[in-house]
Amino acid sequence: xxxxxxxxxxxxxxxxxxxxxxxxxxxxxxxxxxxxxxxxxxxxxxxxxxxxxxxxxxxxxxxxxxxxxxxxxxxxxxxxxxxxxxxxxxxxxxxxxxxxxxxxxxxx
Amino acid sequence: xxxxxxxxxxxxxxxxxxxxxxxxxxxxxxxxxxxxxxxxxxxxxxxxxxxxxxxxxxxxxxxxxxxxxxxxxxxxxxxxxxxxxxxxxxxxxxxxxxxxxxxxxxxx
DNA sequence: AGTGGTACTCGGTACTACTTAGTACCAAGA
DNA sequence: TCTTGGTACTAAGTAGTACCGAGTACCACT
Numbered sequence: 373x374x375x376x377x378x379x380x381x382x383x384x385x386x387x388x389x390x391x392x393x394x395x396x397x398x399x400x401x402x403x404x405x406x407x408x409x410x411x412x413x414x415x416x417x418x419x420x421x422x423x424x425x426x427x428x429x430x431x432x433x434x435x436x437x438x439x440x441x442x443x444x445x446x447x448x449x450x451x452x453x454x455x456x457x458x459x460x461x462x463x464x465x466x467x468x469x470x471x472x473x474x475x476x477x478x479x480x
Numbered sequence: 481x482x483x484x485x486x487x488x489x490x491x492x493x494x495x496x497x498x499x500x501x502x503x504x505x506x507x508x509x510x511x512x513x514x515x516x517x518x519x520x521x522x523x524x525x526x527x528x529x530x531x532x533x534x535x536x537x538x539x540x541x542x543x544x545x546x547x548x549x550x551x552x553x554x555x556x557x558x559x560x561x562x563x564x565x566x567x568x569x570x571x572x573x574x575x576x577x578x579x580x581x582x583x584x585x586x587x588x
Numbered sequence: 589a590g591t592g593g594t595a596c597t598c599g600g601t602a603c604t605a606c607t608t609a610g611t612a613c614c615a616a617g618a
Numbered sequence: 619t620c621t622t623g624g625t626a627c628t629a630a631g632t633a634g635t636a637c638c639g640a641g642t643a644c645c646a647c648t
Contacts (some may be wrong), residue, residue, distance in 0.1 A: 373575045375568075378490030378603065381635050383576070387583055400595050407587055409586075410579040418636055420596060425635090442594035443644040460483075462584070467481045468491070471518040475495055476570070478517075481634035486634065491602050508626055526605055528627060533604090551613040 374413055384414065386461035389450065389480050392432065393458055398445040423448060431457050457464050482521055491520065494529050494569035497558065500540065501566055506553040507531050531556060539565050 387409075391402050403419045423446070426432045431454035435447045450458065495517075496543070499510050511527045534540045539562035543555045558566065 373572065375526065376490075376576060377636055379572055379576055381489040382484075382486030383580065384636070385638080387580065390583055397559065398595080401516065409583055411604075411630075412574070413637095416595080417597090418637070421598095421636075424597085438596075441645065443596070443642095445595065464484055464487055465580065467518070468484060470488055472495065473516055474519055475498055485605060487641090489635075492605070506626080521604075524626080525607070525628095529605075531627080547613080547625075548616065551611095551624065551627070563594095 373410075376411075376413065380411075380414075383465065384411075384418070385422050385425070386458070386465065387411070388419065388426070389458040389461060390432070391428075392448045393450045394457065396435075396449040398447050400445070419422060426454070429453075442477050481518075484519075484521065488519075488522075491573065492519075492526070493530050493533070494525065494566070494573065496534070497539070497566040497569060500534075500556045501558045501563065503538070504543075504555050504557040506555050508553070510556075517576060534562070538559075 387406065388402060391397065391405055397405075399420050400416065402423075403414065406414045406419070423432075426448070427434055431451065432448045433451050435449070435469045436444050437447055439445050495514065496510060499505065499513055505513075507528050508524065510531075511522065511524045514522045514527070531540075534556070535542055538561065540556045541559050543557070544552050545555055547553050
């Protein structure tokens, strides 16, 4: 499915937060995970910009660790602010999706 | 609920298409309808920019009619391209929301 | 030495919702 | 008459986010 770019705005960051919240992980793996989840067009550059933003906004704790198969990895874990942000994200998502579905069914 | 701005990107236009698809209507009324549907922070300026974009992209048929309580209104109705675009929007929405919910439940 | 997979950074672009200011019509009250 | 408030649209500019492109760099295998 392509042409999702605009619709992803505001939600992709939340998806990344959710993934990080499940398990401490790093950019390259997050991209792969998103791809296998059906976000097939999301590429690495996009994920890295989100990760840098999360770091800048103080929502994650970052740990650099060596890799056995390539350059060192930056592992990300949610801190308290990040968990709070994730909860807010889901609240917003629930709100939005319920309104949208209401609009769809409320034939006029 | 505030702070929905980013999340609305890509979906608000679809909502406007849906509203127009239900009934020929005009900008001011669309804004009111969105507000009562729960999109409380959406303001007129935003709706008008969407309507101008829809018109520019050839998705609507526009008819100007006098109003009894103010300046003339521009009524919008979907044409074939608009109905097609609306169907595409819902397909994208279904796809995205199913992936997001899958991510949410797929704890791991 | 070269290729391919892994891993991150950074400058710039495109698109969309929002902001702000402006124009303009009409009715009712001071 | 003037003002206020509700109705109705336009247009220029801002901010935020996903995407693009190029670059750097590590490692294993051939």
